[in-house]
Amino acid sequence: MTEASVVHIFLSRGRFSSFEDIRDYVDEGWSENGDAEPSVFMGEAGIAKLEPMCVEVIHAQDDGHRAPVVPEVLLREASYADQWLPQVKSTEPADAAICVFAPNVVTNPHGTSLHYLGRFTYRA
Incomplete structure (x- = not known):
């Protein structure tokens, strides 16, 4: 039997104008010397080393929605939403979300400038 994994969900409403805007907030940058520089999100959430393939960014306009929608939508x-989404009880509308999956470790989820929806379990 596989061990339960964890996803941390962060929501936003009106902060990001596009998918590219939210990616700029999440993705590492690069110095002039070619060194990786943590993103604003990494610093706020306390992610020491980001595994970018395990972070999903969702922007409602990219899904065809024009206005904020409930988390269920x-x-x-x-990924794995069929397993963890039923655990989400919030009906607060949002137009952007960041899903941080293992092996990423979030040490300061309430330190972000986003609404931290919570940590939810699933089986990979």
Whole structure:
């Protein structure tokens, strides 16, 4: 039997104008010397080393929605959503989300400038 994995969900409403805007907030940058520089999100959430393939960014306009929607709608296409989305009880509308999956470790989830929805379990 596989061990339960964890996903951390962060929501936003009105902060990001596009998918590229939210990616700029999440993705590592590079110095002039070619060294990786942590993103604003990595610093706020306390992610020491980011595994970018295990972070999903969702922007409602990219899904064809023009206005904020409830998490159940916004997050339904995220990985393993069939397992963890039923655990989400929030109906707060949002137009962007960040899903941080293991092996990423989030040490300061409430330190971000986003709404931290919570940590949810699933089986990979």
